[in-house]
Amino acid sequence: MTTAKQLKARVRARMARTGERYAVARAHVVGGALDTGPVVDAGWTLRGGTDPDTAALANVLAHRGVTGPDGPLTEPLLFLVGGGLGAGYILWEFAHDDGRVVTLGFTHSWQYFDRRLATTVDRLGLDVAWSRTGGAAAAAQALTATLAADDPAIIWPDRYHLGYWNLPPFLDGMGGGPVVAYAAAGGRVHVDDRNLAPLTVPAPDLDRARARVGSYRNTMLVVRTADAAVPADRLRAAVRAGLEADVDHLGGTSTSFALPAWRKWSRLLVDPRAAKGWPRVFADRRGLLRALASVWEGVEPAGMDGGHVRGLFADGLEQAAVVLDEPGLAAEAPRWREIADRWHALAETALPDDVPAIARLRTLTATVTGAVAEGDAGAAERAAAAEELWRLRAEHADAPPLDEGRLAAVLAGMSGHLAAIHDAEAEAVARLGAALGR
Template identity: 75%
Template sequence: MTVAKQLKVRIRERMARTGERYSVARAHVLRTGGPGAVVDAGWTLRGGTDPDAAALANVLAHQRVSGPTGPLSEALLLVVGGGLGAGYILWEFERDDSRIVVLGFSHSWQYFDRRLATTADRLGLDVEWARTGGTARAAGALASTLTAGDPAIVWPDRYHLGFWHLPPFLDGHGGHPVVAYAMTNGRVHIDDRTLAPLTVPVADVDRARARVGSYRNSMLVVRSHDTAVPADRLRDAVRAGLAATVDQLGGTSTSFALPAWRKWSKLLVDPRAAKGWPTVFADRRGLLRALAGVWEAVEPAGMTGGHLRGLFADGLADAAAVLEEPALAGEAQRWREIADRWHTLADTALPDDVPAIARLRELTAAITASVAEGDAAAADRAAAAEELWALRAEHADAPPLTPDEVGGILRAMSEQLAGIVDAESAAVRQLGTLVARSG
């Protein structure tokens, strides 16, 4: 096995074990930041965690839009956009007897465009939105934008985009924002927090952008360039973003605020509730999909960036400097401890001491890693996806766990979620005090 192959294996093994993003796992394996960033068609591939904040951070860096003292980090942009949220929904669909767990971890997670629109507005950025129902016009607009040398943030359906290798039953389930930054030889260069060039046929991109009705062919282009956000504007933006986190998490909604975690904690073990997991999964069908969905949604090693609590902690450290409020940096450690709690929950939901489940985690991490590795890893992710979905199909009717083991997992998750609610509630109260003081 070559050195490069050994390195990939070690990185992917670490991702499966720790739930880390590819770039973080890679840095740990190398024990350094590794070689410099790759530049493709004039675009620097910087990676990232949160699809929204990373996309905007990378576009602003490309456009040479900064803060008064340096680059606007992904973590700080997460804060400006409203920071964190909470969300839990268990969907049941009769047409295919599927049960799907949906978790939200960012502010306004249920709206595809709100965080980016809010961030741009708070920072005073000059941006242009395009929303057209016509596929041909949308394709032409993207082509002309890229030909002019401007990157564009777009919202493609993951299934039709192709490189995630999702099965047909996930056709039309949507996707997160990515950056299209060049078009060459009939292919669009896509930055999905990648660290190496990743390209997709133009026709696939056009079809993916047109698939989901609620945000069909949406595109965001940043027109600001070679400028710095004024210090007072940045302070106001950061303060507003932190206040939004406090308001969102501190709200009363059982779907979109901290009470959502409390509700989920109870439903995991309530045999009487119609939406209780003992009721919904009484026949055990679809239970592995639900547990795997929890792991993928919570851990940064999944497609969507995970719980974001660690990234928010980094944003608090940046915010402390912007607002000249050192206590915010102290609160960062509290949120890192909360991030550890979420990792424990994900580990509980999908225990890697069960061989089939351990392999499921490894394959999921391998796909995410190979997306970060770009076109060079296309064969790797295709092979990993084929094995992953075959493994999931094999256990679709029942997880490779006994009923007693399932009961223990659900009880442990319930207790861990209750602890997360208490920890996040205390953190939000303290954050509210600091935000009020900084104003």
């Protein structure tokens, strides 16, 4: 008989191999045989999710009894309402510590922490309350009062200070996506970070995490609407507005925040002359493994942020086709799933698992993410995995475990994948615009 420990190991191994999120990998491993339904903790149902922003809002609306005219407001549909997909690439260089950091954006307005959620609730006509309390004590009191009133709150804590991601000190203050705080007891706050079992944080740690990042210090979003259905005409307008904004956004000319970002990145991966070309920036190979790992973690859902979300967008298109009575939208969904496969191929190329050290890095990353999904019960396992993970990454900080020939092949392969992704997404966006009559 398969033990719980063996099952977890198999799920995490699949996550490392396929890049899937915990819930998806688990469903494949168990085939639904052990599916007993979602866990309910302190009256809150842990439904999981993919994208931090829309999963948080979808789970809050489900808890508050807010639906569409014909059923739940699902994460894929809300993802479209908020503007859907994005495209972003930036390579930061920091002189103070010789840091080279790759930043990827896969969602609309990814560079603004609150814009997608603000847009989504506005388009749906929801009654919400935003709070941006400056002082930590006042912010803690506001959250305590909110939870005491049985109202869940969407908050933006720094991941390092949350603790359960077990990040190293040099990531202190790097921020993170939103989570839902839904209950407090015994000096700990229960949070929903797309986990499937209860996950709690000491209240003082959560207070520090909320106050750490200046640009969104102590921000809190509370949905006041309850037990209501968004009218059909408003939902249709919201979905169409989100799709039209996505087409306009992706079709822009920015080489950092629209589809041209992929074409630029493709060229920079192999250009030794450009100031931001990878052969030049990483000529000494220092920090290159971190950059490659950032690509894998950013693209694959097995990372902290939900991945490229092209599959989520495809699901949203199928649901939008029903809401808008536009079958042509559903016909575009397979195209975006093919693009999702292209992104997976890029991630596989960036971090090839036939190299033992890299395979171990992927396994440890998936173990941490999977143990977060398992809630407090996974604390010891994720702490041990994170300790080994960051030790391994430090061991190869000066050079990835790839010889010169293999490294050149990795960068060339990534470049080729990105060029093809750019062309495929440009065509898909044009077709989507045509389906919307734009």
